Amino acid sequence: MAILLTGGTGKTSLHLAALLQQANIPFLLTSRRGPSASSLPTVKFDWNDETTWTNAFSHRFPRSEKITAIYLLSGELAEPAPLLNKFIDLAHSEYGVKRFVLCSGSTAEMGGPYHGKIWQKLYEEKLEYCVLRPSWFMGQGHFETIKYKNTIFSACADGKIPFASAEDIARVAFHTLTDATPHNRSYRILGPELLTYDQIAEKLSIHLSKKITHVKLSPEERIQGFKDVGLPPHMSSFLTNLEIMAAEGKEAWDGNDVQLVTGRKPMSFDAFVQKNKQVWE
Ligand SMILES: NC(=O)c1ccc[n+]([C@@H]2O[C@H](COP(=O)([O-])OP(=O)(O)OC[C@H]3O[C@@H](n4cnc5c(N)ncnc54)[C@H](OP(=O)(O)O)[C@@H]3O)[C@@H](O)[C@H]2O)c1
Incomplete structure (x- = not known):
């Protein structure tokens, strides 16, 4: 093999x-x-x-x-x-x-x-x-604005997202690639809690010992923000649409597939930040 x-x-x-x-x-x-x-x-x-x-x-x-x-x-x-x-x-x-x-x-x-x-x-x-x-990867994006402006900009409003860690995705992939019996199905890979970006900002404030704020943008402001940092118009609209969907509750998945496949609970956002703190510092 x-x-x-x-x-x-x-x-x-x-x-x-x-x-x-x-x-x-x-x-x-x-x-x-x-x-x-x-x-x-x-x-x-x-x-x-x-x-x-x-x-x-x-x-x-x-x-x-x-x-x-x-x-x-x-x-x-x-x-x-x-x-x-x-x-x-x-x-x-x-x-x-x-x-x-x-x-x-x-x-x-x-x-x-x-x-x-x-x-x-x-x-x-x-x-x-x-x-x-x-679901959305923990720590994906927002690095620069968190590091240099202590801010997360999004059009997610109060939408809840079960952010998942790359480690958990890899652990499920490991089992499904190597288990003797093929799984032949799909798995949702979700973190253990549904979090808004307000809550992410609160958690980052604690772990990084500085105040991080979530600024809630309108869809138009978010598209312009993406364009301002050099994203092409179609990507700016695509990424903003994902955030609008999250704002509408469409990313608020629930489930325990990570535990089902790996026998272990998925990594929490707090544990993820503790482990990867240096990327925001
Ligand atoms: N980010 C999220 O929040 C999110 C949410 C849900 C699902 N996903 C899924 O997760 C995937 C990203 O996984 P990841 O974070 O492990 O990857 P990643 O860190 O984004 O890296 C992308 C990889 O794709 C390779 N790549 C890019 N273009 C390629 C091409 N034309 N041919 C061959 N290889 C190419 C790059 O390799 P080289 O540059 O070395 O060639 C790199 O290894 C996405 O594609 C998406 O399907 C992401």
Whole structure:
């Protein structure tokens, strides 16, 4: 058994690589930058360059293991399904890969937009699979404004969000990639509590020993704010829409899939900040 981790330099794959290393399971990371991207075994791989897709399969593992499972992370692709589905075909038909675990998002639906058609393919072709549906990542974004302006700007109003840690996403991915029996279902990966950005600001104020404020912006102000820091108009609208949906309560998911899969409670935001304090200081 060997595991291929696409998005190998990303937050979840790096935690996943540490878990695989501890379990003595061979793995290979991918990066558009190739082997120089990491001190761990890494191959050059770019979703937008099909000539790089076979690199992983010619990698020689220490005991000649074959890649049996792949962690699929689409990065910033605008339309991931056509590319990822083509890669799944290649990996399965040409190289005998049996299992695929897709890192998607909380709003993904089988057959729906963005990752939905990948989920549909895995299901309909009866491949061994799991779809991970994490909520918003703990600590994602807002770094600069927290660090330099003691402020979180958002259009989330009082919307509640079950922020999830990259560690918990990796722990669920680890089980679903390596358990003898395939899970063949989706899991929502949620933190243990629903939090508003007012509450996040309160918690950060305590842990960082300085007053952090959540400034509630209108959708128009938020779009302009994103544009002011250089985001293209379509991304500014997309990210603002996610925040508006959260303001409307549409990200307030509830569930205990992390504990179901890993046997452990998910990490709290307080524990996350204690562990990662330096990024805001
Ligand atoms: N952030 C959130 O709040 C949130 C919420 C729900 C779901 N998600 C899901 O989580 C994913 C992000 O996971 P993450 O945080 O672990 O990753 P990340 O830290 O954002 O890193 C992205 C990874 O994708 C790779 N990548 C980017 N473009 C690529 C391309 N064209 N070809 C190949 N690789 C490419 C990058 O590798 P190189 O630059 O080294 O090539 C990097 O390793 C998102 O794609 C989304 O599906 C995120």
